[in-house]
């Protein structure tokens with residue numbers, strides 16, 4: 010290597026020896042002071058930096074106790090910190106790596122008006138000033154500084170140093186990665202020259218006024234300074250080498266909510282593009298933060314494509330997240346912090362970039378070749394034969410052990426597969442009353458007292474049967490002739506026909522009306538651009554919670570439903586299969602451990618048998634409590650319902666979709682939009698309502714899936730119709746599409762927000778406790794379940810508003826009013842109190858009474874407890890405990906475990922779940 014000696018080469022060799030340097034992205038958080046506007050509006054500052062690394066959310070009252078209140082980063086800066094402090098204590102070391110041949114990038118990320126441009130302007134100036142300073146102090150080296158500047162505006166790359174505003178192309182260079190073709194690159198002469206160029210960029214950059222920022226940057230700006238340097242003594246010689254690296258100063262456009270920025274027209278369109286590329290950036294960062302597994306979608310936006318090296322590649326990277334402390338921006342601030350949390354897990358691998366002259370490279374390679382040849386000719390002292398033998402033996406043992414493991418695993422897999430096949434047969438053939446798993450759980454002639462058997466405990470119908478078709482099981486028990494498989498199918502069809510027939514209903518659910526008139530949560534979403542190609546649209550739709558996750562959840566559900574046996578088999582064939590089997594086995598192990606109280610069982614059974622002529626159909630969604638509700642509506646002819654139902658107030662019509670779900674879930678509709686088909690089936694529904702007691706989880710889930718499918722189909726129809734129409738309502742479409750494309754990073758927050766709203770609405774609408782429990786335990790944070798949350802929220806909102814306007818809802822053939830729902834709820838509580846005797850041991854009951862502050866001496870303790878269940882929607886402990894108790898009484902745990910996988914829903918028991926909302930809490934299950 011002697012021929013290419015020199016300081017830089019030594020450094021380079023040293024770095025080569027060490028390999029590239031891996032380090033985490035440096036994450037700095039800068040809180041700006043309240044702006045004048047915010048101060049005038051009497052905004053409160055909710056965030057505070059409590060030390061150099063921690064930022065605290067102060068408004069503990071507002072959000073309950075489930076959100077994290079403190080966030081820790083490499084460095085946080087208070088509102089009174091100057092940009093110089095941010096630079097000197099944070100970004101400086103990293104930025105100046107560029108003079109040593111190491112690429113670096115500094116990003117500013119944050120919501121609109123949070124101070125990105127303010128920060129990046131300062132950081133850029135300070136860095137360049139330092140680099141000039143360094144150049145002057147290192148005269149032994151010859152430096153060349155090159156400056157280029159681009160912006161990405163509406164997914165178009167523009168040269169900020171050129172007056173020509175045509176779009177620049179991106180090219181893939183095998184060595185340099187993505188490069189911007191024909192971008193102007195100015196060689197910097199001095200500081201003044203730099204200032205001139207920066208002024209040109211400022212003048213050229215897309216700036217616009219929004220409600221939140223008078224000078225809002227509407228594009229992502231990337232200023233790039235390339236520093237090349239060579240030792241003067243080797244300049245022009247064969248053995249000269251050059252260090253070459255770039256520093257990027259990235260001022261991202263701000264994420265914004267259309268509703269907050271009050272953007273429309275051009276601003277809205279810009280916002281859509283901005284949010285779309287930030288969405289991709291967020292996805293890339295999120296994936297990288299989990300390790301470099303699988304495909305990283307750098308190519309989904311120009312921003313991530315250009316910045317690929319800075320995102321996990323050959324660069325040192327700092328991200329400065331800027332925040333507004335104002336209370337009105339709390340959600341955006343949290344989103345920024347979530348992004349920052351992901352970013353701090355991402356590692357990059359920077360290395361010194363040396364450019365050799367061709368001659369130097371040839372010499373270097375020749376020398377390397379000679380070294381290798383000499384090593385081959387004269388092998389150095391290596392291990393003795395004896396070492397080889399020991400090594401071989403060790404390897405043989407390892408191979409043997411692995412072969413044994415493979416055999417064992419194959420055995421396990423075969424066992425699991427055959428059991429899966431058995432199970433699938435059982436599920437498909439629900440006439441077959443064989444027990445789910447042959448451990449005698451039901452074969453002893455003793456019926457499991459699930460909710461369903463409350464209609465007929467003596468029938469001895471196997472639990473497995475109820476899993477496959479709880480509806481048909483009810484037929485067998487109650488002998489209701491209208492409820493059979495064909496009828497269910499007919500109802501399913503009527504659902505679809507109904508949806509299709511109703512042009513009015515379609516309109517009601519059109520993107521425009523949703524975008525205009527729905528709840529606040531519908532407005533507060535980020536935008537997407539609808540003008541992208543259909544391929545891009547598809548990609549985006551798949552990455553949104555209501556796109557990818559909803560679709561995949563539905564696909565999973567469909568696959569597991571039986572049409573996709575392959576998928577079911579696949580799901581079971583590997584470790585997932587084993588764990589599923591284990592879960593099922595566990596169910597069987599525990600299935601009969603509940604205390605039995607024969608007398609209570611009999612009386613309860615009798616009551617329920619008597620009530621089979623009443624409305625005992627499961628109707629968990631609508632707020633009716635079908636298990637215990639007398640079917641007073643059965644006596645009212647269907648048409649009478651339609652006649653008396655006042656429908657929703659005029660003002661609300663056209664804004665909400667009347668969801669019609671008939672298979673054990675709900676049929677909420679206005680009388681004035683019901684189809685004849687629906688009216689025709691009303692009598693059937695009413696009749697059928699008498700067939701079932703409280704829904705099994707299976708019934709519950711089937712209904713949910715139908716609802717979600719209907720919802721998805723409508724969305725798809727509307728999108729199709731919308732894309733066919735000429736662009737009359739472009740902005741509205743964008744707004745609605747943006748609703749569906751919420752940043753995945755938002756999901757944990759979104760989930761918690763939706764869950765809280767749902768909890769409150771359940772209470773307001775007097776929704777049955779069993780429904781709340783099923784729903785609460787099934788959907789606890791998996792993004793794939795977002796569609797169910799959405800549907801639930803919309804349905805409850807509809808119900809609430811209908812109640813509020815004095816109207817009635819027709820649900821599954823029954824008229825729902827606030828009074829009837831409340832009455833049903835009381836009856837459900839009474840029923841639960843009775844079940845406590847049968848399904849809880851005395852010790853369990855006592856523990857619960859104590860836990861819920863009910864005196865062991867007091868009268869009607871069980872009813873007191875039942876009345877307290879689900880009574881406090883604010884206190885999550887109360888909610889979790891309530892779910893735990895009702896789940897035990899409803900035997901949800903067992904049903905849920907068996908259903909997991911088969912139904913494609915993400916269920917796990919309260920104690921096992923990973924939930925966003927309760928991540929830091931211990932899951933409470935006082936009942937084991």
Ligand SMILES: Nc1ncnc2c1ncn2[C@@H]1O[C@H](COP(=O)(O)OP(=O)(O)OP(=O)(O)O)[C@@H](O)[C@H]1O
Nearest residue numbers: 041120121122123124125126127222225226262263
């Ligand atoms: N740390 C700070 N101290 C004082 N003022 C600040 C600070 N940060 C930002 N500001 C002021 O807040 C306003 C908005 O800042 P800026 O334009 O940098 O926001 P931004 O995040 O770039 O917004 P956008 O994304 O809309 O371009 C400006 O008037 C700026 O001077």
